[in-house]
Amino acid sequence: MSDGPQSSRLTRRTLAGAAVGALGAGAAAASASGPAYAEQPFRAVARGGRTPRPNILVILADDLGWGDLSVYGAPRIRTPHLDRLARDGVRFTQGYSAGAVCSPTRVALYTGRHPGRIKGGLAEPISAPGPDNGIPPEHPTLGSLLKDAGYATAMVGKWHGGFLPWFSPLKSGWDSFFGNYSGGLDYFSKWAGNGYDLWDGEQQVDDPRYYTDIVTEKAVGVVRRNARLNQPWLLNLNFTTPHWPWEGRGDKAVSDELTARLKAGDSRALFHEDGGSLAKYEEMVEDLDRAVGRVLDELRRTGQDRDTIVLFQSDNGGERFSYNWPLSGEKASVNEGGIRVPMIVSWPGRLRGRQVDDTPVYTTDWTATFLELGRATPDAAYPLDGTSLVPHLFQGRRVPERDLFWRTRGGRALRRGDLKYARLDGVDHLYDLRADVREQADLAKKRPADLAALKAAWEAVDATLLPYPA
CATH class of the missing domain: 3.40.720.10 (Alkaline Phosphatase, subunit A)
Structure with missing residues (x-):
């Protein structure tokens, strides 16, 4: 990965009524x-x-x-x-x-x-x-x-x-x-x-x-x-x-x-x-x-x-x-x-x-x-x-690629690049945050290999943590 200056899309904010590029990931x-x-x-x-x-x-x-x-x-x-x-x-x-x-x-x-x-x-x-x-x-x-x-x-x-x-x-x-x-x-x-x-x-x-x-x-x-x-x-x-x-x-x-x-x-x-x-x-x-x-x-x-x-x-x-x-x-x-x-x-x-x-x-x-x-x-x-x-x-170096990890009693999530794996209400989901920051287009069935890879990565981190008490 290049160590050159971090690239970013130009976001322009002006006074009333202007568009605000506030979300990143293309939103x-x-x-x-x-x-x-x-x-x-x-x-x-x-x-x-x-x-x-x-x-x-x-x-x-x-x-x-x-x-x-x-x-x-x-x-x-x-x-x-x-x-x-x-x-x-x-x-x-x-x-x-x-x-x-x-x-x-x-x-x-x-x-x-x-x-x-x-x-x-x-x-x-x-x-x-x-x-x-x-x-x-x-x-x-x-x-x-x-x-x-x-x-x-x-x-x-x-x-x-x-x-x-x-x-x-x-x-x-x-x-x-x-x-x-x-x-x-x-x-x-x-x-x-x-x-x-x-x-x-x-x-x-x-x-x-x-x-x-x-x-x-x-x-x-x-x-x-x-x-x-x-x-x-x-x-x-x-x-x-x-x-x-x-x-x-x-x-x-x-x-x-x-x-x-x-x-x-x-x-x-x-x-x-x-x-x-x-x-x-x-x-x-x-x-x-x-x-x-x-x-x-x-x-x-x-x-x-x-x-x-x-x-x-x-x-x-x-x-x-x-x-x-x-x-x-x-x-x-x-x-x-x-x-x-x-x-x-x-x-x-x-x-x-x-x-x-x-x-x-x-x-x-x-x-x-x-x-x-x-x-x-x-x-x-x-x-x-x-x-x-x-x-x-x-x-000015890029942040190294790494997974971001979340765990709660009721849910789990892992972000890798623009892809996000999330378990919500016991169901596994996969989202592309660049295209779908609102997390409405579930790609789990379309991209099963990506879902499996992110799920396995989440479980590998989870295995190093303390379990929740019963």
């Missing part, structure tokens, strides 16, 4: 939103010498759908700050989460490995405390490996890697943590399915304000504090927005009702199945955008932006109010709508802005990338499953 979508600039095919900046060690800011949204940003074609939602991040960097059209729900993707990001390599990665998601339901403190992580390489490490927001007393970010390599341990919590009361869930490290704290505001304030404080450091830093900023319950900052009464139901024993109250709306979801996503903007503004104000690589992505596909068109499926599904997510990377001065990249990339690729950029050495006893994107992003 396109129409949108009434979008920035007034043309995106160019990705090309690495030609620079001599070794890429310097950057600060690393990883921002996760929670249950944000593939098309929920205006830069990804949302017809109603406006996200100017994330659009600006894309304008200043590279927008991936085929970015994938490693899991179809929250905690498996986070386990993959933190460890750089398939979720099924540890017991904690088998929960979909981690919802109950227990000694097996988390990332073991002895397992190397992005936090611990970068810390060993001289980085200051912090996490703000949603951990979802296991509960105290067995697991916490502080036990897994992060110097500081402020946030929640569970998957979802009420934005005001901070009650979750297992009780009150707002923590400074391993101590509970009280703050009745809207949670997105608290997370943003704490992250801005970390960025400000890091400006005084004489060492590079890692900040994992994990918003719960726009995960249910469907509450904006003016919805304290909704919070009171849901929290009362939760305390009275209604274990599904926070799922908010009797609430929410498209308008409320739009409000929450736009609030997320403003929050990210505040953090990015602090990065610029403190003069750290040119020394910091920023990754923004969702932890999995969107839920009931998301805009995923033309993808099929949603959160918890191995269809594209459950695993293909918005993904943007920016590093001013090192990556050209206004670029679009159709390369399929995957959660664990970013773990490998950040470890290489930070000159951290992975532990040979815990080999990574991702591929570092450093040669691609900074030297």
